[in-house]
Amino acid sequence: MNEISKLVEQGYNKIAADYYTHRNLNKFNNELEKFISLLSDNAHVLDVGCGAGIPTAKFLVKKGIKVTGIDVSDTMLNLARKNVPNAEFIKMDMNELEFNENTFEGIISVFALFHVPKENHFNIFKKFFEILKPGGILLINTGVSESEGTSRFFGVPMFWSNFSPNTTLNLVNKAGFSIISEAVLERGGEYQYWIYGKKK
Ligand SMILES: C[S@@+](CC[C@H](N)C(=O)[O-])C[C@H]1O[C@@H](n2cnc3c(N)ncnc32)[C@H](O)[C@@H]1O
Numbered sequence: 001m002n003e004i005s006k007l008v009e010q011g012y013n014k015i016a017a018d019y020y021t022h023r024n025l026n027k028f029n030n031e032l033e034k035f036i037s038l039l040s041d042n043a044h045v046l047d048v049g050c051g052a053g054i055p056t057a058k059f060l061v062k063k064g065i066k067v068t069g070i071d072v073s074d075t076m077l078n079l080a081r082k083n084v085p086n087a088e089f090i091k092m093d094m095n096e097l098e099f100n101e102n103t104f105e106g107i108i109s110v111f112a113l114f115h116v117p118k119e120n121h122f123n124i125f126k127k128f129f130e131i132l133k134p135g136g137i138l139l140i141n142t143g144v145s146e147s148e149g150t151s152r153f154f155g156v157p158m159f160w161s162n163f164s165p166n167t168t169l170n171l172v173n174k175a176g177f178s179i180i181s182e183a184v185l186e187r188g189g190e191y192q193y194w195i196y197g198k199k200k
Helices: 003-021 028-038 055-060 074-082 118-129 167-176
Strands: 044-048 068-070 088-091 104-109 132-142 147-153 155-164 179-187 190-198
Touching: 003 028, 003 074, 003 147, 028 104, 028 179, 028 190, 044 055, 055 074, 055 190, 068 074, 074 088, 074 155, 104 118, 118 132, 118 167, 132 167, 147 190, 167 179, 167 190
Parallel strands: 044 068, 044 104, 068 088, 104 132
Antiparallel strands: 132 190, 147 155, 179 190
């Protein structure tokens, strides 16, 4: 695991409970509904940077979708196992995804990619493409302005990194995805850039 992932891991191990106490868990239900509507029947979805499994994994499992969640934080993963007993949760860094080609019908990574250095984003998008099955659906979000650095978050140092929406769009496209839709959306008072892609 690289130094940035270790910093993020240590940070979330400390703040996991606090973070979820302050989280508005319903703020992106519409985006989750749209993701589900694009999936094929009997889909298996990978939730990357799954956190405590809420809202994403829980929402998907309730709709009968098989979910595997990965995260670098053991504290988050333990909460996820409690919150969503019917999903599978594995400790894994998204920079080092260990899944076979053509494994998943869907990949979702929301409020997580912004903790990974920009220079790694393209390789992660290419890996997402590889491990999705043909026709598979991707949903990601990022921040809305180019930035990279560390700041305090719930009292711990945290790493943040974003390209501009336009650059992220180009990279997702260059990784092989066709774009279903993309937009900057305000949810719960925060702006994020959301992209739905499809493996052709
Ligand atoms: C802001 S939380 C969001 C969690 C969840 N996606 C949600 O929307 O509630 C970010 C999560 O991403 C995880 N994360 C950050 N960097 C990661 C990495 N390189 N690989 C896997 N998970 C990572 C963190 O541990 C944390 O649980």
